[in-house]
Amino acid sequence: MVYPQVANRAWRDGADSRTLTCVDLDDLLASQQGVISRAQAHACRLTDRRLEWLVSSGRWQRVHLGVYATFSGPLPYLAWVWAAILRAGPGSVASHRTAAYLDGLCDDPGPVIHVTVPADRYVEPRIDGVRVHFAHRLARTRHPAATPPRTRVEETVLDLVDVAPRPREAETWVTAACQRRLTTPERLADALGRRKKIRWRAMVEAMLADVADGAQSPLELRHLRRVERAHGLPTGHRQRRIAGNRVIWIDVDYPEYRLRVELDGRIGHTGEGRFRDRHRDNRATVDGHATLRYGHADVFGDPCGVAAEQARVLRARGWTRRPRSCGPSCPHPSRDHQGSIPS
Known part of the structure; x- marks a missing residue:
């Protein structure tokens, strides 16, 4: 019996497909989402004539040159991935956005399948629906066990x-x-x-x-760099966990000044997430904290304006310094050579 991880390892190492036997066919197809290459079919004692009959009768379908789906009807996504890997040849793996989708790094696999092959291999440059990449370090960068074969996350x-x-x-x-x-x-x-x-x-x-240090999104990184650091604001505590009757997370917390900044991306701030945000803000107000809330348009579109607003609240709550200019177009006054601000 060829279990998925065994078939995967054989394909990774470029094992001769003739080492497979005909009794392995069902297990091989189960591990490869019902997709098989011509070389693998030959190893399972299927002749070219038999393959042509299976395709012409509609029982199987040709996906790529020398690659077949052993069923009729639309292919599920994983079958397309396996077909691309088998077409690219032994040692090939899913990579880039395709591997990202397989690992849950993104929610949209994109319009093409990405595969990477060893740099010393020749692969047809044009495979319908497939983008082929080449890598010298593929033996070290591929995941040792994941199926379909893919690069490490x-x-x-x-x-x-x-x-x-x-x-x-x-x-x-x-x-x-x-x-x-x-x-x-x-x-x-x-x-x-x-x-x-x-x-x-x-x-x-x-x-x-x-x-x-805790910044978990491009929005949080932008706030850290272009709002806080660029304008000399106090350093906040990012992704701070506040325990109580209900655990809450603060995007940016300035506990000395009792100020909290919430950075609202699209994920987690709709539906039930929006209710949790309101509950958290209300609780913070009852406890004496001020809450400022900004989205992408604020932090990416007007970081200087966000800094100015934060600075006003911080100064009202005890911060004794002033924000500095981040560049020629910044509305904040520039510090002189001694670090003070002109009055």
Whole structure:
């Protein structure tokens, strides 16, 4: 019997498909979502003539050249992934957005299947619905047991960072992986250190330090950098857990000044999440805390305005300094060479 992990290992190592026997066929199909390659079919003693009859009779269907689905009707997503991997050949794995979807890193797999093959392999450059990538380090970056075969989650994140066209998209992949608890900043940093070349390296290294300090989304990172640090505001405590009759989480807490800042992305702030937010804000007000709430349009669109509003509340609650200018277009006055602010 060929169990899924055994078939997966054989495909990873490029084992000769003739080592499979005909009694393995049902188990092989179960492990590969009903998809099989011509070489595997030959190993199970199916001739080309038999394969052609199965396809022409409608019992099977040809998905790619030399790859078949052993059923009629639409293919489920995992079957498409297996078909792409089998078409690309032994040693191939799902990668990039496809691997991200398989691991729960994103909720949309995108319009094409991404596979990565060893760099020394030749693969037809055009496979319908499939994007082929090549990697020299694939033996080390592939997951040892996951099925369908795919890259390790840390490598998937870094692959997506490397092809991200904009910094904000790269931020999203890193923070999503940590926020969904699929990996940690430490494991990502370790994987990053083993890569010689990657786009956005300096930004990702800085992000990983910030994420380790508690910032869990691009919105929180933007607030940390462009609102708090850029304007010299006090350093808040991020993702602070407050225990009581009900455990609550504070996005950014300034306990010395009894001020809380909530950063509302779309996830978790609709429906029941919106009710929890209101309950938390009401409780904070009863306890003497002020709550400021900002969304993407505020923090990305007007970080200086957010800083000014926070600064007014902080000063009203005991902060004795003033915000500083973050650049030529910032409305806050610049500090002089001694660090003071002109009156």
